[in-house]
Amino acid sequence: MNAIETHDLTRYYGDLCAVNHLSLSVDHEVFALLGPNGSGKTTTVLMLTTMLRPTEGTATVCGHDTVRDGELVRRSLSYVPQDMAVDIKLTGRENALLFARLYGVTAPKDRVDELLAVMQLSDRADELVKVYSGGMRRRLELVQALVHEPEVLFLDEPTLGLDVAARATIWEHITALKKGGMTIFVTTHYMDEADRFCDRVGIISRGMLLALGSPPDLKARLGNDVITAHIDGTFRDPGVDGIMLFAFASDEASFLAENGREALPVLADAFTRAGIKVRALALREPTLDDVFLHTVGTPEEPAGFDQTKFRTMLRRRR
Amino acid sequence: MRGVVWYIERDFLRWVRGRVAVFSALVMPAAWLIFVGLALPIRFTDNYLDFITPGILVMTMLSAGLSGGTLLMFDKILGFLNKFLALPSPREDILFGKILFVSLRGLIQATIILVIAVLIGASVYSPLQYGLTYLILFLFGVLLSAFATTLALYLEDHDSFAAVNTMISMPLFFTSSALMPYSVMPGWLRVIAMANPLSYAIDAIRAVNAGALPVAQIASLMILGVVVTAVSVQVFRRVTV
Incomplete structure (x- = not known):
């Protein structure tokens, strides 16, 4: 059983076909969905994270159907949207603790401490997020996403708007998570990052999957x-x-x-x-x-x- | 249901740290209380302040309740709602969190208004009467915040929510029994005022202050609140972005 399976996944917005019969399997790897703006990347992620119903086709995450078993799907994944949604009036620790508690993690405080250390945020954890840099906010979002040890992690444009050093750090963490056995599904339009850090990429345009393979294969x-x-x-x-x-x-x-x-x-x-x-x-x-x-x-x-x-x-x- | 507590804690911390907003919400009802309650030359009663205070308390809950929609709207615009919807915890927790936070915040604001009213000369009632007043205000707050939160879930942007907010809040207040008794209203206004849910709450508080137990009004507020909340829960469960 693959972590993510889609079969003819399709989504229409009115007459516009945002995602067109997408069939994919992703398992224990860093997979990037590449495509120009408006090609259907985010729509695909929203369907996989149960936020949007497919018009046609099916998708499973860890064997659970995204339409029928929404709660089981949400239990096994984490989703980090591209908006950088962290509460600026709360501290980093409070932001993380909220998610640990909402996920019902046992010993939420310890788990948050541990992850803040992994993401190198421990010494700034009790400051308001208002004073955090973009890279720190992204790392805090990763802490929030990892509190319940998800099997699948969805990252929508994880390095959008970050400087070069912050991007490198985010990718280091993503690579480390994959080594720990996690399946990571990212969308991006930074080709160089996909080339360096992703095991396989899929190129999507106007909702259709046009190419699929490892970066060296595709280049060859x-x-x-x-x-x-x-x-x-x-x-x-x-x-x-x-x-x-x-x-x-x-x-x-x-x-x-x-x-x-x-x-x-x-x-x-x-x-x-x-x-x-x-x-x-x-x-x-x-x-x-x-x-x-x-x-x-x-x-x-x-x-x-x-x-x-x-x-x-x-x-x-x- | 444990999630509700954490959602409330989050909103509460954000509210308290917002400082300005804590006081700005009180300016309007306090101004009504002082400038209208004390200054209006009224002939139908010799203590207009006592008459208008229940109306101002309900007005405080009205704007507090509608602000629940604004809270959800910003969660939606800023991307928080998407993250919350992707959580395994029941989605209606988000709704209950907003309803309870907004109603409790409204009660805190109403308490301050009540203190100001007493300080400027309103009558003091028994603890039981205040208890019933709080119950009525709470039921009204639940009704309003459930409605506003669900409305915000459907509307596209903050501008349209703000427009709906202004469109309904002022007319609701002026067509209620907040400012004058039914006996001095023109006939057409009396009809509207008697159907207005704001009047249920205001009349109920006045009845409590007069020493009666307004079973009918409390029951209607409860039924309305349960119906609106039930519909909202269904909407939240099924919502997709």
Whole structure:
């Protein structure tokens, strides 16, 4: 039995399909649902945490159906929404103790003390949350979420609005929790974090799951090398066989090639022949960003971009 | 049901630490008591302060009760409600916590108003009479806060709740028996005033002060309170965001 299972999970808001037949299993790992804003990430989490009823399909958390056994589901999970909801007029300890008591934890005070120490909040625990930094508030939310030792932890944009150091700390804690056997389901749109800290990622766009796998797998599936070109003036695809344009934004075009070293001069020649002025060419390994752009597509596609050709190429690759 | 206690403790700590709000809620009823209760030239009674005090006490409970909706609205806007709804503890605990906190807070505020009334010349009654007055105020507070909390759960944002709040609180007060007895009201107002739940509470307190036991009014407040609370519990159990 997997910690999270969804089967054709679907949610409509009126005519708008927010989540479209999502089937997933997640177990004992850090799983990230990636997607642009409004792609259905939060809707998915709300359905899994029993806050929203699916229009179609089913979901189970620790074997309990999210619609029929709401209370059992809520008992086995914790949910940290993206709003950073901690009471600023209460101290850190009071905030944590409230949740320990609401969960009916035995010896709530000891449990809170222990977790405040883990999250490095002990020495500031009796100050009002008003004076806490963003990173401290997030860690306090983790304390609240962990008081009842949940089997599954849902984090909606856990590092949103935090500085680099605070983000690193949050991810350290998430990784430590996974090692302790917890299943962690995060939503994020920070690709670099998903790449470094998540075991598997799912890319969702307009409610549909478009890609699923471990970051190295997804990058390997994309191809060997990525070439980025900085363009002066108008841009169109020079159209070289074996070198595929997959993203274009402002003045940067990204191409995929089997062998980047050999493709570089070929591409440079093609640009010259097409009369396109190139300021710089760079060769690098694919990142999760590239996977994301390749899967979801650039939101605003520039004029002159050959849509049909792009689709044909995509189809050939599969 | 243990969750109720913790929800009340949370709201109570937030209220006490808010300092300004503790006193600002008392300004309006105190002003009515002093500037209207003492100053209005009234002919139907020689102690208008004694007449208007039950009305002002109920007014205090009215604004306290409606503020229960504001509390829930902010919990909703700031994301607390989502976290509470994701807890395994029964969701109606959130509702009962708000109802009890808001009603108890209203009673504390009413006590201060009562003390001010006595200090400026209102009559003093027996402990039994005060006990019954508190019972009536509590029942009224439960009715109002259950209604306001459930309404806030349904409304989209704080502006619309504030609008509904002002829309109902002033008319409810002016169409009740708070300011004048039925005998001096115009006929049309008398009809409205007699159906107004505020009047049940005000009339009941006046009857208690006159030495009677207003069984009918207390029973109606109780029945109304139970019905509204029962509906609210169902709404909270089924709520999704």
